[in-house]
Amino acid sequence: MEILVCVKRVPDTAENEIEVNGSGSDIERDDLVYSVNEWDNYAVEEAIQIRDNVGGSVTVVTVGDDESEEVLRREMAMGADNGILLTDDAFEGSDGKGIATLLKAAVEKGKYDLILTGAQADDGAGQVGGMLAAMLDVPYASLVNKIEVAGDKLKVGREIEGGNQEMNEISMPCVLSIQTGINEPRYVGIRGIRKVASVEIPELGAGDLGVDAGVVGEGAAKVKRVDYFVPELGEGAEMLEGSTEEIIAKLIEHLKAKGGLK
Amino acid sequence: MADIYAYITHRNGVADDSALELIEAAKKIDAGAAVTAIVTGSGSELDQVADAVAATYPKVLKYASDALAYPNAEVVCKLLVNVLPADAILLVAHDTFGMDLSPGLSIKLDSAFVSDVADIEGVDGSTLKVIRQEYSGMVSTHVTCDISAGAVINVRPGCFAPDESKSAGGTVEDKSGDAGDLSTGRTFLEVVEAEVGDVDITKSDVLVSVGRGIEDEENIEIAQELADAMGAVVSCSRPIVDAKWLEKSRQVGTSGQTVKPKVYMACGISGSFQHMGGIKGSPFIVAINKNVKAPIFQVADVGIEADILEFLPELTEAIGEL
Numbered sequence A: 001m002e003i004l005v006c007v008k009r010v011p012d013t014a015e016n017e018i019e020v021n022g023s024g025s026d027i028e029r030d031d032l033v034y035s036v037n038e039w040d041n042y043a044v045e046e047a048i049q050i051r052d053n054v055g056g057s058v059t060v061v062t063v064g065d066d067e068s069e070e071v072l073r074r075e076m077a078m079g080a081d082n083g084i085l086l087t088d089d090a091f092e093g094s095d096g097k098g099i100a101t102l103l104k105a106a107v108e109k110g111k112y113d114l115i116l117t118g119a120q121a122d123d124g125a126g127q128v129g130g131m132l133a134a135m136l137d138v139p140y141a142s143l144v145n146k147i148e149v150a151g152d153k154l155k156v157g158r159e160i161e162g163g164n165q166e167m168n169e170i171s172m173p174c175v176l177s178i179q180t181g182i183n184e185p186r187y188v189g190i191r192g193i194r195k196v197a198s199v200e201i202p203e204l205g206a207g208d209l210g211v212d213a214g215v216v217g218e219g220a221a222k223v224k225r226v227d228y229f230v231p232e233l234g235e236g237a238e239m240l241e242g243s244t245e246e247i248i249a250k251l252i253e254h255l256k257a258k259g260g261l262k
Numbered sequence B: 001m002a003d004i005y006a007y008i009t010h011r012n013g014v015a016d017d018s019a020l021e022l023i024e025a026a027k028k029i030d031a032g033a034a035v036t037a038i039v040t041g042s043g044s045e046l047d048q049v050a051d052a053v054a055a056t057y058p059k060v061l062k063y064a065s066d067a068l069a070y071p072n073a074e075v076v077c078k079l080l081v082n083v084l085p086a087d088a089i090l091l092v093a094h095d096t097f098g099m100d101l102s103p104g105l106s107i108k109l110d111s112a113f114v115s116d117v118a119d120i121e122g123v124d125g126s127t128l129k130v131i132r133q134e135y136s137g138m139v140s141t142h143v144t145c146d147i148s149a150g151a152v153i154n155v156r157p158g159c160f161a162p163d164e165s166k167s168a169g170g171t172v173e174d175k176s177g178d179a180g181d182l183s184t185g186r187t188f189l190e191v192v193e194a195e196v197g198d199v200d201i202t203k204s205d206v207l208v209s210v211g212r213g214i215e216d217e218e219n220i221e222i223a224q225e226l227a228d229a230m231g232a233v234v235s236c237s238r239p240i241v242d243a244k245w246l247e248k249s250r251q252v253g254t255s256g257q258t259v260k261p262k263v264y265m266a267c268g269i270s271g272s273f274q275h276m277g278g279i280k281g282s283p284f285i286v287a288i289n290k291n292v293k294a295p296i297f298q299v300a301d302v303g304i305e306a307d308i309l310e311f312l313p314e315l316t317e318a319i320g321e322l
């Protein structure tokens, strides 16, 4: 099976405090640690397992700048066979639809049976997979946490509310967005990274993809981020201050009052 | 302005809570809008839901078909493409169904899509201004959306306070005949119910809940010891289940269990909306987190800035000495 997995380089929220910069135009990007979007790792792992079971290949693709190449290499160190970097100044400021437009062009340069994306990324929009499927006019299922290959069809489980699972049969080619927990993404060691360090990764721009620069990028975006700010959700918690003993004493009083201690 | 529609989901003949929230969101787009509800399904359950929704919406469009019996998003997408006007503004809840339906639908309708909207500031000409969150709620953004060719807007559950007082006395129109071709490449098979675990976290008055901040599987024991001392039960956020450190039945959240404890101790949990969506009945929330900017502190009653790996054992010891 020929599988394409769409991945993204994102700031690692487990390793960073995300803060808004002085003007509110962006988050503070100095010293940010980046990594592969959490959901994409599960998607790549799933693709590798399917390939190992039924044969074929796994290609990882991303839209980004030169630095995004590192996430392609990381996923190739994990076991993906090929990487493709979609990069061009004209792509900057694309909204979800713009990104899906570029990915569609990349998909059409190959012949894939299955296209996977992560369920969502740093902006939490969860939109690229569904848009891509609609543009390609192939079936889609989101939040997939189980895939069984059954001939030219797949049996997929979607996660729904309450921990329940919705089973569907879906014909290929199709696009699936992958939910965390579907598998355990394998560990990638330094050795694996070194092995793929010199592999050639093709870079494709607007011309190579045959995409009119006017339909992607900031100019074409219908949805635009105006600014970043720090949310004010509620009144906020009463922060307990003092030495650890003092904090614990206050906390125990609260717990007693609220029925938190038996 | 273009007509505003709300797609209403339902289960067992009861409309989802989002039915009341979507109309409030619609009013923030256009205070005077006569919002049309769309309900799909089959049988008497559908009729029941349509009638109930008419208490809130002035107009309800009902589409009955065997193909729509289970809300397969691919089928609903085809239906909506067949029946919605080109410049429609459609509101959908940002839940597992809305996430499945909406992005592709916006492409097929050739309209704009804004996902997971937490608040709506209003419309200026053909520009809708909304508020979203990014990076798991650590920062918010103002986002503009060009709605001149219509839009699909996914609304985060729980963000628009329902107005339950009104009775719209709306009309239900059976539009099933307009549904058109609903064939798709995806067939619904069945729903597999969640497995029941060894403990029922929904029955506990006190939960010691751990998140990614617990860092290691062995450290779960620290939480278990505290829970034992308190007479509580250990629950967790999703990454703990994904890592297989605790079983799925211990997960609190929209894709896990809905809990209603008296006291909820969130230890090393950032407070994403999917996690908080599983906590009902406003318990007393204690948040312990080493990052004071974690969104959990905005919803907690009491907050403690601490490393849980150090703080929890000390708390356990102090409780043991009581």
Ligand SMILES: Cc1cc2nc3c(=O)[nH]c(=O)nc-3n(C[C@H](O)[C@H](O)[C@H](O)COP(=O)(O)OP(=O)(O)OC[C@H]3O[C@@H](n4cnc5c(N)ncnc54)[C@H](O)[C@@H]3O)c2cc1C
Residues within 6 Å of the ligand: A013, A014, A119, A120, A143, B096, B136, B210, B211, B212, B213, B214, B236, B237, B238, B239, B251, B252, B253, B254, B255, B256, B257, B267, B268, B269, B270, B271, B272, B273, B274, B275, B278, B288, B289, B290, B291, B294, B306, B307, B308, B309
């Ligand atoms: C469709 C969908 C459904 C979902 N359903 C659920 C669900 O049902 N339940 C759920 O929980 N999530 C769910 N999620 C995932 C959710 O979006 C978050 O990713 C998840 O809740 C984050 O878990 P967390 O708070 O433990 O981890 P993080 O967001 O990584 O937060 C960890 C926190 O621990 C703090 N911390 C780290 N180390 C320490 C330490 N030593 N001491 C103290 N604090 C520390 C950090 O400051 C941080 O605030 C869902 C996501 C999607 C897309």
